[in-house]
Amino acid sequence: MENHETYLAEWFEDRMTDAELQQIxxxxxxxxxxxxxxxxxxxxxETPGVETHFQSIKEKLQAVPExxxxxxxxxxxxxxxxxxxxxxxxxxxxxxDNTVATGFGQQQSVTLADHSTVRIAAxxxxxxxxxxxxxxxxxxKGEAYFEVAKxxxxxxxxxxxxVVVLGTKFNVIASxxxxxxxxxxxxxxVTSGSGTVVLKPGRSVSFYKDKFTEWxxxxxxxxxxxxxxKTPAEVVFGKIKxxxxxxxxxxxxxxxxxxxxxxxxxxxxxxxxxxxxxxGLKYKASRPDTIEVTNE
Numbered sequence: 001m002e003n004h005e006t007y008l009a010e011w012f013e014d015r016m017t018d019a020e021l022q023q024i025x026x027x028x029x030x031x032x033x034x035x036x037x038x039x040x041x042x043x044x045x046e047t048p049g050v051e052t053h054f055q056s057i058k059e060k061l062q063a064v065p066e067x068x069x070x071x072x073x074x075x076x077x078x079x080x081x082x083x084x085x086x087x088x089x090x091x092x093x094x095x096x097d098n099t100v101a102t103g104f105g106q107q108q109s110v111t112l113a114d115h116s117t118v119r120i121a122a123x124x125x126x127x128x129x130x131x132x133x134x135x136x137x138x139x140x141k142g143e144a145y146f147e148v149a150k151x152x153x154x155x156x157x158x159x160x161x162x163v164v165v166l167g168t169k170f171n172v173i174a175s176x177x178x179x180x181x182x183x184x185x186x187x188x189x190v191t192s193g194s195g196t197v198v199l200k201p202g203r204s205v206s207f208y209k210d211k212f213t214e215w216x217x218x219x220x221x222x223x224x225x226x227x228x229x230k231t232p233a234e235v236v237f238g239k240i241k242x243x244x245x246x247x248x249x250x251x252x253x254x255x256x257x258x259x260x261x262x263x264x265x266x267x268x269x270x271x272x273x274x275x276x277x278x279x280g281l282k283y284k285a286s287r288p289d290t291i292e293v294t295n296e
Contacts, residue, residue: 101125102142104245112138116154119145123242142242143173148186161192161207170199178235180206182217208232224265230258236275237293244268250293254281 011021011033022030102108102120110118113132120126124142129135136154148154150167158174168186173179181190183199190197192207197214199205204217206229215229226239234255237248243265257279263271272283272291283293 097127097129097139099125099127104241105243112136114151114154115149117147121145121242140172140174142175143171143239145169145171161190164189164191173235175235175238178206178208178232180204180231204229206231225262226265227262229260231260233257233259233275233279236263239263240268240271240275243271245289247290248293249286249290250281251295254279254293254295 011018018030018034021033025033100108100110100120102122102124105122107122108120110120110126112118112128114136116136118126121143124140124144126138126140126144128138132138136152137157138155139157141158146154146156146165147169148165148167152166154165154167156163156172158172158179160174160177160179163170163172163181165186165188168188169184170186170188171180171182171184173181179192181188181199182204183201185201188199190199190205192212194207194210194212197205197212202216202218203214205212205214213230217227217229228236232255233250236259237250237255240246240263241248246268259275259279261274261278263274265271275281276283276293281293281295283291286292
């Protein structure tokens with residue numbers, strides 16, 4: 001029997017019709033596979049435990065009455081069934097994602113299979129495939145800093161746009177409707193609904209409500225503060241909320257005001273002063289976990 005594992009997997013998952021499969025394999029082979037598919041109908045694999053599932057399928061196949069006019073060796077069915085299970089197990093592994101998430105005030109560093117490193121900011125998540133080293137694609141929600149090992153194309157996908165690089169260091173923020181990328185080393189291609197921008201070292205770009213802004217930003221190795229350039233106040237307040245695990249209430253009229261400066265990751269009062277003083281805002285704690293901001 002020829003090796004038809006790829007076609008079998010597609011047919012077993014209903015991505016190939018019976019007629020299409022019969023054009024590729026012999027009638028005898030199709031009957032083998034049809035019997036296996038009938039036995040496995042409704043068989044659900046919650047986890048890729050190949051040995052356990054194979055034994056279960058073997059018992060089911062042995063229980064199926066054989067055609068008296070023609071005896072087909074059981075090992076042929078079992079061989080095909082094993083192929084199906086191996087392919088399913090590989091599929092579970094290949095397409096399952098690893099997700100690393102941080103909570104309020106947390107940061108976490110991750111080393112990927114290609115030796116790239118990612119520093120995930122507070123209240124953010126990063127997802128990537130088990131086969132990441134073969135296709136360097138990942139998904140980001142929130143903020144993270146990337147140090148990408150040289151190699152094939154490396155793509156960071158967000159709900160607001162994507163970043164494509166080869167080998168570089170850069171920071172990405174995807175928060176609400178705000179999307180920002182800063183390049184420290186190498187070159188970065190940033191694509192969003194407003195278009196594509198190529199960044200060189202020391203350059204940053206932000207996309208907010210169909211508008212984008214580019215600027216020069218000095219590279220910093222400091223990790224206990226965040227820098228902003230004409231960033232909407234709602235994004236900055238969001239960063240503070242994620243960092244300290246608090247609620248911040250502020251007037252609707254201030255959320256789009258641009259803020260340029262830095263906020264501390266270690267001192268809440270200092271962080272609030274950094275944004276409120278230059279914007280002419282006042283703040284006070286109404287509860288232990290809630291801050292009220294006013295423009296009076």
